Amino acid sequence: MxxxxxxxxxxxxxxxxxxxxxxxxxxxxxxxxxxxxxxxxxxxxxxxxxxxxxxxxxxxxxxxxxxxxxxxxxxxxxxxxxxxxxxxxxxxxxxxxxxxxxxxxxxxxxxxxxxxxxxxxxxxxxxxxxxxxxLTATILIVEDDAIIAYDLAETVRGMGHIVCGNAATMDEALALAAEHRPTLALMDIRLADGDNGLEVARELRARRFLPVIFVTAFPDDLAKHGLEHLGPVIPKPFTRDQIEQAITRAVFMPQPEDARETAQPH
Structure with a gap:
């Protein structure tokens, strides 16, 4: 035996x-x-x-x-x-x-x-x-600074994910989101033409649930407007490690039940 x-x-x-x-x-x-x-x-x-x-x-x-x-x-x-x-x-x-x-x-x-x-x-x-x-996310970058947008895109691609486009305004962001249906958005708050990333995030949430990471030099803007629930904030200047860790958490975070139930597509 x-x-x-x-x-x-x-x-x-x-x-x-x-x-x-x-x-x-x-x-x-x-x-x-x-x-x-x-x-x-x-x-x-x-x-x-x-x-x-x-x-x-x-x-x-x-x-x-x-x-x-x-x-x-x-x-x-x-x-x-x-x-x-x-x-x-x-x-x-x-x-x-x-x-x-x-x-x-x-x-x-x-x-x-x-x-x-x-x-x-x-x-x-x-x-x-x-x-x-x-395991491959499709990520929308909403950033009006071309150099920062490029840096974010390189970080995303280096992780093996896909960049579906970069938007500098609200209209561009909504058009790209409708066309590519991304899994995640990296969002600046103060955009070109006076647009505001908070409004972009709210509109995307109204159309369908989309996780958003705010990458901004104005991290207090969410708290001022009581919108902390829209997503986590990475203050500028940022490191690539910060972006990579935030993307990993966001991409594989289960969707909240209330978001699945309440987010209705137009």
Missing amino acids: EQYTGHFMQHLPYLRRYARALTGTNGRGDALVTRTLEWYLEADEVEDGKSDLSRGLLYRHLNKLQDEEGLPPSIAPYHPVESALATLDELDRRLYLLVNLEDLPVGDAAAVLDLPPEEAMERLNHARERVRAR
């Missing part, structure tokens, strides 16, 4: 990693691994002296136990990769985890999931594209 336990222990780090990702929590994942160990030690293959059960077979049993529990995976709302994976069909999510997290060849992962290799490859490519798209 000791040699069989030792054989299982060789796979333990991989099984725990996969089970935790499969269930979304450390506790539930470890419980599945414990039950898999119990199953392994009682399996006919072990009783017959066959201790060479593959890791793939153990992954398969973890999937079976998860299905029997009937509980959906727990998703950390602030974890960008988990949030992206949550948009996948469960079969595709498991395929993605087996290949990208566990480093299984696509053929081996297909066998774990009872998929034809060709279908597995097609599903994997689709899943990778979905995850890539989910």
Whole structure:
């Protein structure tokens, strides 16, 4: 029995990693691994002296136990990769985890999931594209200073996100937002032609919910007008680290329920 336990222990780090990702929590994942160990030690293959059960077979049993529990995976709302994976069909999510997290060849992962290799490859490519798209934000920059706008755009692109355009006025901002439906706006407050970024943000919120980060030399303007709820503020001059951290928080922050319910498109 000791040699069989030792054989299982060789796979333990991989099984725990996969089970935790499969269930979304450390506790539930470890419980599945414990039950898999119990199953392994009682399996006919072990009783017959066959201790060479593959890791793939153990992954398969973890999937079976998860299905029997009937509980959906727990998703950390602030974890960008988990949030992206949550948009996948469960079969595709498991395929993605087996290949990208566990480093299984696509053929081996297909066998774990009872998929034809060709279908597995097609599903994997689709899943990778979905995850890539989910992790890529489309960002609108509303800034009338060309140098600052350029710096912000370079920071956004350096993070792997897309800049859908730069607007210097309210009309330009609303037109770009309607055309590209961005995921986030970086907004100056005092714009060209006397326009005000606070009004732009309010209009965007009225049309549809859009997270806004204010990047401004006048950070007190929101408080003066009681509009702190419109978004966080980064005072000028700013650092790239400040912009990157704010973008990461905003892009992967779950939408407030009241925003989904009340923001009505025109």
